[in-house]
Amino acid sequence: MKKYENNCSRRNFLKTAGVVGAGSMLSSMGGSSAASAALTARTTADIAVPKRPFGKTGEQVAVLSLGGMFDIPNNQLLLRQAVRWGATYWDTAHSYGGGRSENGIGKYFAKFPQDRRKIFLVSKSGAWTVGGMTRHLNKSLERMQTDYIDLFFVHGISGIDEMDDDVKRWGEKAKAAGKIRFFGFSTHSNMEACLRDGARLGWIDGIMLTYNYRLMHSDRMRAAVDACVEAGIGLTAMKTQGGGQVMTHTETEMTLAGRFIQKGFTDGQAKMKAVWQNPRIASICSQMPNLSYLSENVAAAVNKTHLGYNDIRLMRKYASETSSDYCAGCTRICEAALPEPVPVGDVMRYLMYSRSYGDPERAKAEFGQMNARVRQRLAAVDYTAAEKQCPQGLNIGLLVAEAIEELA
Numbered sequence: 001m002k003k004y005e006n007n008c009s010r011r012n013f014l015k016t017a018g019v020v021g022a023g024s025m026l027s028s029m030g031g032s033s034a035a036s037a038a039l040t041a042r043t044t045a046d047i048a049v050p051k052r053p054f055g056k057t058g059e060q061v062a063v064l065s066l067g068g069m070f071d072i073p074n075n076q077l078l079l080r081q082a083v084r085w086g087a088t089y090w091d092t093a094h095s096y097g098g099g100r101s102e103n104g105i106g107k108y109f110a111k112f113p114q115d116r117r118k119i120f121l122v123s124k125s126g127a128w129t130v131g132g133m134t135r136h137l138n139k140s141l142e143r144m145q146t147d148y149i150d151l152f153f154v155h156g157i158s159g160i161d162e163m164d165d166d167v168k169r170w171g172e173k174a175k176a177a178g179k180i181r182f183f184g185f186s187t188h189s190n191m192e193a194c195l196r197d198g199a200r201l202g203w204i205d206g207i208m209l210t211y212n213y214r215l216m217h218s219d220r221m222r223a224a225v226d227a228c229v230e231a232g233i234g235l236t237a238m239k240t241q242g243g244g245q246v247m248t249h250t251e252t253e254m255t256l257a258g259r260f261i262q263k264g265f266t267d268g269q270a271k272m273k274a275v276w277q278n279p280r281i282a283s284i285c286s287q288m289p290n291l292s293y294l295s296e297n298v299a300a301a302v303n304k305t306h307l308g309y310n311d312i313r314l315m316r317k318y319a320s321e322t323s324s325d326y327c328a329g330c331t332r333i334c335e336a337a338l339p340e341p342v343p344v345g346d347v348m349r350y351l352m353y354s355r356s357y358g359d360p361e362r363a364k365a366e367f368g369q370m371n372a373r374v375r376q377r378l379a380a381v382d383y384t385a386a387e388k389q390c391p392q393g394l395n396i397g398l399l400v401a402e403a404i405e406e407l408a
């Protein structure tokens with residue numbers, strides 16, 4: 001299979017596909033689509049991101065969630081436009097931007113207090129202790145200038161042991177105090193097991209998980225999502241573009257992009273549609289750091305074109321061709337195979353932030369926050385056993401070495 005090495009190949013493709021305008025390509029390639037052009041031709045008043053029920057909470061949430069990892073204090077207009085278009089599910093965390101994300105939301109609510117009731121507000125704590133979560137929650141409320149957070153997540157769990165009885169009691173107390181309305185967790189490691197086991201707990205209201213066209217078709221993932229739906233847990237998908245740690249472009253990807261352009265939207269929008277076509281996913285959280293991204297994603301959310309069987313088949317083919325470029329978050333496999341603790345999944349994710357999201361600063365910041373001793377040991381570890389076990393066939397040792405080179 002021929003791999004396209006760089007964006008020049010994409011430009012050649014665009015020419016041969018007869019798509020000449022720089023603004024004709026997708027959000028993940030940096031551009032806009034016919035669906036987006038149609039959006040700008042409409043009046044703001046008739047644009048409304050659809051809503052879906054969020055588990056058994058009784059809430060209807062926007063299917064598009066505004067990810068809060070951008071410079072919110074200096075992008076207040078974007079929040080205003082998000083409200084106008086109905087992107088009223090906002091996602092942040094105590095850690096995002098060292099507090100700037102929550103402070104930016106607080107700045108907005110101070111100016112437009114009437115909008116607070118329109119927003120389904122989510123924040124998270126990665127404190128890992130109940131005392132730490134209390135401190136984080138109180139700080140989040142103060143920063144965002146609000147009395148309550150709609151949904152509060154324990155941030156980034158990799159196994160259900162982290163949601164123990166102490167955490168359950170903490171959530172109940174925070175609800176009773178009126179500080180949070182709903183409680184749950186986010187996960188980008190071992191998602192299927194976290195969902196399956198979370199569904200058994202009986203007290204989880206919502207889960208945010210890595211979920212995309214690469215991961216959604218496995219029997220394990222289908223069963224895990226089914227279990228959550230049966231338990232009345234609302235599900236929010238993140239990392240829906242399925243970007244990997246290795247940047248490659250294949251013939252199939254080019255075919256996919258051309259196919260979707262014919263339908264009037266980009267392959268980035270199509271990847272979101274693939275997720276929305278599962279009605280069991282309530283919302284997609286997407287980083288939209290500027291109005292172009294917001295309008296692209298709103299356009300995708302309001303566009304009613306469905307992906308057909310062949311669209312999905314091609315996406316699956318592309319996913320299969322590039323599986324060794326993508327870390328699937330199954331850290332229970334690789335990390336257990338190593339002679340000492342190494343957060344392989346985290347390192348792969350930081351590389352993804354840098355290479356696929358084009359956000360090296362965030363990648364470097366998170367890499368720098370790793371336990372110092374573990375970080376210093378990264379280069380000395382022999383990753384051969386983990387590579388043998390990796391179902392995606394990732395060259396883990398090489399990627400860790402590249403992460404050290406690029407992010408340290």
Ligand code: SF4
Binds near residue numbers: 329330334335
């Ligand atoms: S490196 Fe491989 S085994 Fe480890 S989490 Fe990623 S895909 Fe799974």
